Amino acid sequence: MARYGMVLDYKNCINCKACEVACKEENGVLLGADAHRIWVGVDEIKGEYPLLDIVSSTFMPSQCQHCDNAPCEEVCPTHATYYDDNGVVRVDIDKCILCSYCMNACPYDARYVDSRTMTVDKCNFCSDTRLSNGEVTTACQATCPTKVRIFGDLDDPDSEISEILRTREHFTLKPHLGTKPKLFYVM
């Protein structure tokens, strides 16, 4: 079995939001549910005209971090949130009781209530729609025009993601919490 993760070459992001659209289409996220399953954070340009710090403006795509030590999985009273065989943090909607504890426990704000099922959902790396069919891409990755996202098996030393993590400096979000995210931002 694989251990899937994602690298985000965030400096390539042009904030076209194609990833958000593709994710919504792929996973049936309702219109108006902005910044729910995945999103692009915008760091605005600092300074005052004409002394603008142009390079300070960055776009930061984000989503569920698929933590190896996920607080949302730990707090779930019915194991509705679980790790699948690929290390992906997923939700079994039949078991979700909508106690919302996972929403409070997630340090990355990655969980939201799906208004169709009234259960707490999240990114699952397109496990239902792609990985289960033998594909090894996610909708957001496949659609990204500037190749911000590299998805792959962290346990495979020959995978592109492993190669990038070996050769490029990277960081994870809130590493001090010990959640061990599997989303990596390369510098």
Add this chain to the structure above:
Amino acid sequence: MNLKNIIPIKEGFTLKSLFEYEKTPLNNFVAVTTISLVLLFFMGVITYLMHGHHAYNVTREHPWGLLIGMYVFFVVSSTGLCIISSFGHVFNIKEFKIIGKRAIAGAIIAILSGFAVIAFEIGHPVTMMIYNVLSPGLTSAIWWMGTLYGLYLTLIIFEFILLQKNDHKWGWYFSLGGLVIGVIAHSNLGSVFGFLIARPISNGVFYPVYFILSAMITGSYLIFLLYGFRYKMNFPPEVTAMLTKLAKVLGLLLAILIFFEAWKFLTAIYGGKPEKADVALHILGGANFWIGEFLLGMLIPFIIVIYSKGKAIHTLVWASITGMVGIFFMRYDLVHDTQLFPMQTLKIREYQLAPTWIEYFPSFAEIAISIGAIGIAIAMYYVASKAFELDHR
């Protein structure tokens, strides 16, 4: 099987007798208030049944609202009454032996009222009952909360039955069991918040300890209120002795609570740790804390105890009303303050939303169910006081 074989019921108790009470202005006021609150509760429930969770003002950024606060309010009350009653029943402190039946009845009613509230907060309560058993999440504080409170309720129901039967030998075992499981369950409820590593303002040891302390304070306020109403302020000597002693215990507990709170905020602010110091300062900038929690919940009762050396028990009955309002603010703030800081914020490089505090105000359905549940509790207490002998001999 006849119910009277299981638990002794007062002679002459019938459904009709529920409508017979002494028609004093105070009793009439309480009756009208209770009926209004019960109606309010059902209006809230109907709104919830029509609109589901959309009837609530909880959001993605603020998923827990007033109902969670009210649930905590009730279960804190239950545990508090159980702990205070154990002074007499478990630890054999003479003055407190008289409160056992009334306090345990109150504890059962309070936790049932809490369950009535949480039943409309959990999105899928039937699924919860099935998968709590079939797929238990043993690392989840919420799973333990449900399991331990279920066990606690069972034990205190047995304790109440045995007290009614004057079986003090078995009653002692069950009251000890109820106390131990109640304390574990309740501090575990504190850990529901204390375990949240994502929320630095709540994360840590404070809440599991604070919950037990504030439960005892809540239990003391409720004992003052229950006995103040029962005897209409004309206390017999043994009740006066009990309340005078309880007032001194309450004074000590309030002093410890004020001490705890002071250090909680000082340690939160000192050093300026992000997501902790700023949240603590924001809390201290609001009236909820200073007027709701501190003035009503702590300072007024504390000053009365200190000034009167615990002897002003009549005044303390009135102060217990402000005390319970303060306790309500403590529960509401506990839930709201935990979620004040947005998890996605702009201008800190990894986040997204603009840096602002998360706003929340409960909807009509939330207010109706929460406040209405107080009416459910009073109604249940009224039925219990009619059906069972709650007075000491």
